[in-house]
Amino acid sequence: xxxxxxxxxxxxxxxxxxxxxxxxxxxxxxxxxxxxxxxxxxxxxxxxxxxxxxxxxxxxxxxxxxxxxxxxxxxxxxxxxxxxxxxxxxxxxxxxxxxxxxxxxxxxxxxxxxxxxxxxxxxxxxxxxxxxxxxxxxxxxxxxxxxxxxxxxxxxxxxxxxxxxxxxxxxxxxxxxxxxxxxxxxxxxxxxxxxxxxxxxxxxxxxxxxxxxxxxxxxxxxxxxxxxxxxxxxxxxxxxxxxxxxxxxxxxxxxxxxxxxxxxxxxxxxxxxxxxxxxxxxxxxxxxxxxxxxxxxxxxxxxxxxxxxxxxxxxxxxxxxxxxxxxxxxxxxxxxxxxxxxxxxxxxxxxxxxxxxxxxxxxxxxxxxxxxxxxxxxxxxxxxx
DNA sequence: TTTGAGCGG
Numbered sequence: 001x002x003x004x005x006x007x008x009x010x011x012x013x014x015x016x017x018x019x020x021x022x023x024x025x026x027x028x029x030x031x032x033x034x035x036x037x038x039x040x041x042x043x044x045x046x047x048x049x050x051x052x053x054x055x056x057x058x059x060x061x062x063x064x065x066x067x068x069x070x071x072x073x074x075x076x077x078x079x080x081x082x083x084x085x086x087x088x089x090x091x092x093x094x095x096x097x098x099x100x101x102x103x104x105x106x107x108x109x110x111x112x113x114x115x116x117x118x119x120x121x122x123x124x125x126x127x128x129x130x131x132x133x134x135x136x137x138x139x140x141x142x143x144x145x146x147x148x149x150x151x152x153x154x155x156x157x158x159x160x161x162x163x164x165x166x167x168x169x170x171x172x173x174x175x176x177x178x179x180x181x182x183x184x185x186x187x188x189x190x191x192x193x194x195x196x197x198x199x200x201x202x203x204x205x206x207x208x209x210x211x212x213x214x215x216x217x218x219x220x221x222x223x224x225x226x227x228x229x230x231x232x233x234x235x236x237x238x239x240x241x242x243x244x245x246x247x248x249x250x251x252x253x254x255x256x257x258x259x260x261x262x263x264x265x266x267x268x269x270x271x272x273x274x275x276x277x278x279x280x281x282x283x284x285x286x287x288x289x290x291x292x293x294x295x296x297x298x299x300x301x302x303x304x305x306x307x308x309x310x311x312x313x314x315x316x317x318x319x320x321x322x323x324x325x326x327x328x329x330x331x332x333x334x335x336x337x338x339x340x341x342x343x344x345x346x347x348x349x350x351x352x353x354x355x356x357x358x359x360x361x362x363x364x365x366x367x368x369x370x371x372x373x374x375x376x377x378x379x380x381x382x383x384x385x
Numbered sequence: 386t387t388t389g390a391g392c393g394g
Contacts, residue, residue: 014392041393056393089392102388129389140387174388270386 011038011059012087013069017129018042019078020051026077031057034072035064056087074112081112085127093126099145100173101154106130107164108137119143122157123150142173187265191218191244194266196233198256203230211236214250215243235266299335301325306332314338 015027024040031037042055059065065086074081088094103115110118116128123145130141145151151172159170174182195207208220216239223231238244244265252263267275298310311323318340325336 012393016391039394043393052391054391054393058394083391085391087392091392094391100389104387127389127391131387131389138387142389144389171388176388179388 011062011065013057013059013065014054014085014087015057015082016054016085017080017083018051018053018055019080020053022051022055022077024055027055027057030072030075030077030082031059031068034059034068036060073116083112083127083129088126093146097173097175099126099148099151101143101145101151102140102169102171102173103143103158104140104169105166106137106139106141106168107166108139109164110137112141115141115143118163119145119154119158122154123147144173189241190265191239191241192235192237192266193244193247194233194235194262194264195251195256196262197259198230198234198261199232199259200230201257202232202234204234207234207236210256211247211251214247215239296338296340297335298338301332301334301336303332303334305336307336310336310338 022042024042027040027042028037031040036059038058038060040055040057043052044050045052057065057068059068069084069086072082073084076082093099101119106115110130112128112130115130116125119125119128124147125143126146127144128142131138143151143154145154155170155172158168160167161170162168193211195211198207202222204220204222207222208217211217211220217236218239219237220234221236222234225231236247238247248263248265251261253260254263255261296314301310305325307323307325310325311320314320314323320338321341322339323336326333
């Protein structure tokens with residue numbers, strides 16, 4: 001397909017992936033050798049005038065535009081390879097993703113041009129790119145063909161082939177959403193089961209005995225520490241999902257070695273990491289909101305002051321949710337925390353001696369000699385670690 | 386390990 005194809009403006013090129021500082025003048029300099037140019041426009045944000053990273057080059061002759069596309073694609077301006085396509089105002093093909101191919105495990109030596117040349121054997125390419133960062137190729141890229149047929153040919157021929165000694169994956173492009181859906185469907189069909197809390201007295205053979213009751217176990221693994229002792233958890237992979245599900249349904253919460261065990265779908269490492277992270281964030285958030293503006297830091301405490309005494313001294317000011325004198329080796333470290341319930345916050349502030357009110361604005365320490373044997377200083381903490 | 390962005394006057 002070329003500029004004479006249906007729907008293409010005759011001699012207009014779309015140039016994308018432009019550095020924001022690229023100007024019409026720079027583009028003119030780059031493209032004018034290909035032939036007489038009618039107009040060039042870098043598209044800009046209407047209010048800020050900042051470049052949107054793409055431009056149009058309108059040639060007088062379609063043949064010149066075609067030559068520019070063939071010879072100048074991926075040329076570098078301001079350190080960035082430009083990506084040239086025919087101007088195609090109908091977004092249908094771009095949006096549908098038909099003919100879009102994803103390639104991974106690319107050798108770092110394969111750049112945009114090499115990818116383009118390799119895949120153009122299968123049909124007309126609308127757009128092509130190797131994804132890069134500051135260190136060069138990230139080893140994957142995209143080739144968007146004009147037709148599904150060309151994409152199919154490319155996948156059929158190239159998937160699993162060696163490209164500069166690396167076996168590349170070539171498949172239809174899938175959006176993040178599609179991939180998540182696929183993964184979700186796979187998760188629902190899990191066969192691998194995770195068991196924890198069965199203690200040290202366990203090995204593969206025994207675990208297999210227990211879980212064989214639910215079906216055919218393809219693999220059984222009790223995780224061990226360096227000295228060969230059970231770490232209290234392991235995995236059983238079943239021949240099919242129904243067996244795995246049955247094992248979970250019947251064994252979760254049951255007793256093994258006198259302990260209540262957890263039995264559930266085994267997660268991938270990535271999945272588990274993200275769940276742990278999420279849970280940690282949630283706990284942190286709860287803690288912040290629980291203590292926000294209500295926790296008092298008390299320092300300069302006499303050695304004899306314990307939790308009990310601290311609570312007694314502060315209880316006239318409101319409902320205390322927790323009191324803690326920090327200790328080390330059984331000895332007071334001379335400071336601690338008193339936490340009031342949120343509803344008590346204002347009342348607490350009003351009840352505290354006048355000069356102290358100022359301390360709520362800034363993390364300043366105040367010395368309060370009026371209370372016998374106990375010296376207080378206050379500052380409000382936003383968070384409590 | 387890695388599954389995008391993108392169409393004016």
